[in-house]
Each structure stands twice: as structure tokens, then as C-alpha cells.
Amino acid sequence: xxxxxxxxxxxxxAGDKGDTSILSIFPLDDADYGWLCEVLTVERVVEHLGxxxxxxxxxxxxxxxxGVQLVCQHALDGGVTTSxxxxxxxxxxxxxxxxxxxxxxxx
Numbered sequence: 001x002x003x004x005x006x007x008x009x010x011x012x013x014a015g016d017k018g019d020t021s022i023l024s025i026f027p028l029d030d031a032d033y034g035w036l037c038e039v040l041t042v043e044r045v046v047e048h049l050g051x052x053x054x055x056x057x058x059x060x061x062x063x064x065x066x067g068v069q070l071v072c073q074h075a076l077d078g079g080v081t082t083s084x085x086x087x088x089x090x091x092x093x094x095x096x097x098x099x100x101x102x103x104x105x106x107x
Contacts, residue, residue, distance in 0.1 A: 007098035009105065010036060014094035019055075021075040023094050026067045033066040035105035040068045048100040052093060070097075 006025070009032055015022040027036045042059045055074030062069055075093065 002104050003101045004104045005098070006040075006100045006102050009102075010098065012094035012098055016076055019074050019076045021072040021093050023070040023072065023097055024062075024067050025070070025094075025097070026065070030066050032105050033063070036068055037061050039102045040070075042070075044100070044102075045070055045097065049093060049097060052096070 009029070010025050010027050012026070013024045015024075025036065025040060027033050040059070042057050045059075046053060046057055049072070053072055053075050055072065057073070058071045060069040060071070061067075072093070
């Protein structure tokens with residue numbers, strides 16, 4: 001099995017609430033939802049984004065919209081109104097996550 005960059009098979013949306021970044025990942029092909037749930041584990045996300053995360057990551061499967069949501073606490077250096085970071089909303093985290101290498105789904 002070969003590895004691919006996650007962005008080749010999925011897209012992301014990012015949101016924020018205070019110091020929490022919310023990353024939602026969706027497969028480009030709905031048939032890949034099961035694969036996405038298998039490869040997008042909390043452990044793998046923490047390994048890939050570790051230096052940018054200072055809190056707990058909670059993962060939710062959202063089958064009605066074929067997505068995986070990752071709630072990353074303490075990831076925004078205090079949040080939009082208090083942070084001096086360049087990316088106060090955490091939008092770059094979703095792009096960084098899509099740069100993660102994952103095993104390609106079986107076709």
C-alpha cells in the first residue's frame with residue numbers, strides 16, 4: 001500500500017471557539033468515509049500536529065455528513081481576542097493536517 005497526502009483524498013474546514021480549534025475533515029469521495037475514519041485517529045493527528053497542540057484532542061465521527069471532527073483544546077494561544085499568533089482562528093491547522101501522509105484507501 002502506498003502513502004498519499006491527506007489533501008489528495010479529503011478537504012477540511014476549520015472553526016474556533018475561544019482557545020479551541022475545531023477541524024472537520026471530509027473525504028472527496030463519500031465511498032472513502034470508512035477509510036477516513038480508520039486512518040484519522042487522535043494518535044495520528046497528535047503525532048502530526050503535536051507542536052501546535054497544547055491540550056486534549058477529541059475526535060467525533062459524523063456519518064450523516066461523512067466527516068470526522070477534531071476538537072483541539074488549547075490550540076490557539078489563548079484565542080482570537082487575546083492571541084498574538086499569526087493564525088488566531090486556527091485555519092492553518094486544517095491545511096497542516098491535510099499535509100499528513102496516510103495510507104491510500106483500497107480501491
